Amino acid sequence: MTNRIILARLYQVLQPYRTKLLIAMVAMVIVAGFNAAQAYMIKPLLDEIFYNKDGRLLNILPLILLAVFFIKGIFYFLYSYLLEWVGQDVIKDMRNRLYGHFNYLSLDFFQKNSTGELISRVISDVGLLQGSVSHALIHLLRDFFTVISLLGVIFYMDWRLALMSLIFLPMAAVPIIFYGKKFRRISTSYQQCMGEATSILQETIQGARIVKAFCMEKHEMKRFAATMQKLFDTLMSETFYRCLSHPMVEFLGGIGMALIIWFGGVQVLKGDSTPGTFMSFLAALIMLYEPVKGVSKINSTIQSGMASATRIFNLLDIKTDIEEKQDAAVLPLFHNCIEFKDVIFSYNQEEPVLRGINLKVRQGEVLAVVGPSGGGKTTLANLLPRFHDVVGGAVLIDGHDIRDVTLNSLRSQMALVTQQTILFNDTVRNNIAYGSLDCSEEDIRRAASAAFSIEFIEELPDGFETIIGESGARLSGGQRQRISIARAILKDAPILVLDEATSALDTESERKVQKALENLMKNRTTIVIAHRLSTIKNADRIIVMQAGRLVEEGTHDRLLQEHGVYEGLYTMQYAK
Ligand SMILES: Nc1ncnc2c1ncn2[C@@H]1O[C@H](COP(=O)(O)OP(=O)(O)OP(=O)(O)O)[C@@H](O)[C@H]1O
Ligand SMILES: [Mg+2]
Structure with a gap:
């Protein structure tokens, strides 16, 4: 994504806040004006009060100063509060948008991206973006207005001196040019580390039992420490450039300042200028260098914000591969038959996992699916609620291709009990x-x-x-x-998809689970990936899947007589 595109999209995001931003901007202009006024006030202080001994003005000036601070304070509060508000609101929306987008994406997306990475997108990338939206925006705009009005002051005081000092202003751009790209790379690497760290934390906290059982605590600590070290290195490299750029700009500015003091001083001594003008000029110049120095600091915030924005927008751009058709119909209540028609499926576009499955399940039937591990049973079951779409062929419910109906009407007709209980x-x-x-x-x-x-x-x-x-x-x-x-x-739901877990239950709880399942299967059409002998025996029909193909089909007794794959599986697994 180019900077232009990112900025255009950020602009879109900020669009609804136009009025608030405008008010904030006006407040900033006012604050900047008062900043310049403060610098300007040094001139009457020196020239009128101390030089011309004007006592009346001495009584008024402090009051004016108080008023200036007071009014400036009000507008300062206004714009900083408003901008912070906008920043936080953008972040809230952005987090909701990202999370909403995750929910819309298909399972495939979650299998391809690590949990830690996605969490770090929503939590920390969005946070970085906020930093750049509100803080950088505040500084950039306020400093811009301040610089403009202070420039006004110095040109008004002494245009020749002003021109001279301007030669040194562009120096502030030096670190930006040098470090701009670096900051962005650093931010990317920072996010990578955060993603890794979140992943490790999430996996090992959730899997604490296994970590302990396999005595992997030390190993996991090392893995985590390595990520933390990488994070530290990344942050320190950012700190290095950030800390370096400040004195660099200051030194360059110092050269300019030294020259101006010398040149301006000479003019005051010669009587071409007053000490008031000179001091006022100097104060404005010092105030001018502050925001200019700040630019290089903000730059790092902006760069990392831009990098975050790229990652966030890239995520938001991912389309789901399970899309509902525009004119998707509502699937009527299931009443007749589920049909898998020449179904071909593969996860990676290469090796097919299902190689042409033809299967009909009548309403009210209990169909058991058995077969060796990795044969494609779970995959087959996952096609029914459209967790994945077929690569070839079609899945039909009562003659409707499931890709033509709404996801809600399809999924609300199915109840799922999965291999891992969630x-x-x-x-x-x-x-x-x-x-x-x-x-x-x-x-x-x-x-x-x-x-x-x-x-x-x-x-x-x-x-x-x-x-x-x-x-x-x-x-x-x-x-x-x-x-x-x-x-x-x-x-x-009328259709039940059961992926029985093979977890070793004792006979007592196995019996209870079995009875629970029998209750569940009553009056429903059930596709059950069966591991329990009793489920298989009670099934109306059994199909055997092997290497993505349907190899045998029939009732328990008939399949046993065939002396095929089923008999082998049966004697091996279930006949104990
Ligand atoms: N998300 C995935 N991405 C890529 N390949 C996958 C994915 N899920 C499963 N596979 C592969 O697809 C094949 C079929 O897996 P599937 O889970 O359907 O088997 P199964 O018959 O349910 O096995 P089991 O009895 O062990 O549960 C396996 O070779 C597996 O490696
Ligand atoms: Mg399975």
Whole structure:
């Protein structure tokens, strides 16, 4: 992205704040004017009061000074508060926009980007952008106006001296030219480090059990420390240039100042100028160098803000690959048949994971999908709610291609119990009611009891109000599964997709989960990726998937008679 494009897009972002920004700008102009007035006031102080001994003016001048400070203070407050407000509001919107965008993107996006990176985009990149929007904008604009009005003062005082001092002003640009690109590279590397650090933190805090079990604490500490070191180096390199540029500009400015003092002093001595004019000029010049020196400092903020803006806009530009059609229809309530028609799918455009699947599931049927690990069972199930789109062929529900209907109407007809149970750090109630927020207390209890969870839930310290910890960490594996089954029961969708976890449950909890599943499958069309013997036996039909193909199909007894893949799987896994 070029600077022009970024600025144009930032301008768009700031568009709604035009009025506020305009008011702030006017306030800045006023403050800048008062700054210049302060420098100018030195002249009457020296010339009229001390030189011409005007006592009356001595009584008035301090009062004027107080008034100047007071009014300046009011406008200072106005513009800094307004600009900060705008900056914070932009940030709030930007964070919401990014998060909204994440939610709109397909699963593919989340599989390709690390959690830490995305978190760091929303939290720290947006923060950096804010720094550059409000702080840099404040300084840049205010300093610009201040410089203009102070220039007015020095030219008014002595245009020849003013011209001379102007030769040295452009010196301030030197570090900008030298370090501009560097600051941007540094900011990118800073964000990379932050992303890495967030990733490590998130993974190892969540996976603390495994870290400890494998005695990897030292290793993880080293990994984290290495990232922190990289972060430190990056920040120090930024600090190096930032700290260096200040004295550099000051020294260059100092040369100019020295010359002016000498030249101006000579003129005062010769009687061509008054000490008041000279001191006033000098004060304005010193005040003038302040903002000019500041420019190089702001530059680093602006550069890193621009780099952040690039990353944020790049993220916002990513399109979802699961797009709803403009004229997408609402899928009517499922009543007849799900059909996979010559379905081909691959994750990476190369090696297909599904190689031409033809399959029909009638309404009310329980279809078990079995097969060796990596055969494509989960992938097949993920096509149904359109987590991914087929590469070839089509998935039809009651004859509607699922790509032609709205995502809401499609997904609301399916309940999903996945291989990993996904629970949120919230109450048992809210976890069960996830996706059915407007259901009654009665419904939740009924779902929990159908999922054989009511007993253990009531034994929890706060019953349904118990917070279950991150990913349900305070529950047992079987309990977690039953909560997610209760969630699916509550959703009461006509189509059920079950990816049974293979986690080793003891016979008691396996029996409970099994019963919960039976309750769930009642009156529904179920596609179950089956690992439990009982599920498979109760299925109306079993299909065997191997290496992306449907290799066998039939009832349990028939498949056993065929002496094929199924028999092998069955004797190996289930016949114990
Ligand atoms: N997000 C992904 N990106 C790339 N390849 C993937 C992705 N998910 C799965 N695969 C690959 O697709 C193939 C099928 O995976 P899938 O998860 O569908 O297998 P499965 O039959 O469900 O296995 P299991 O019984 O172990 O759950 C595997 O070879 C896997 O490596
Ligand atoms: Mg799987």
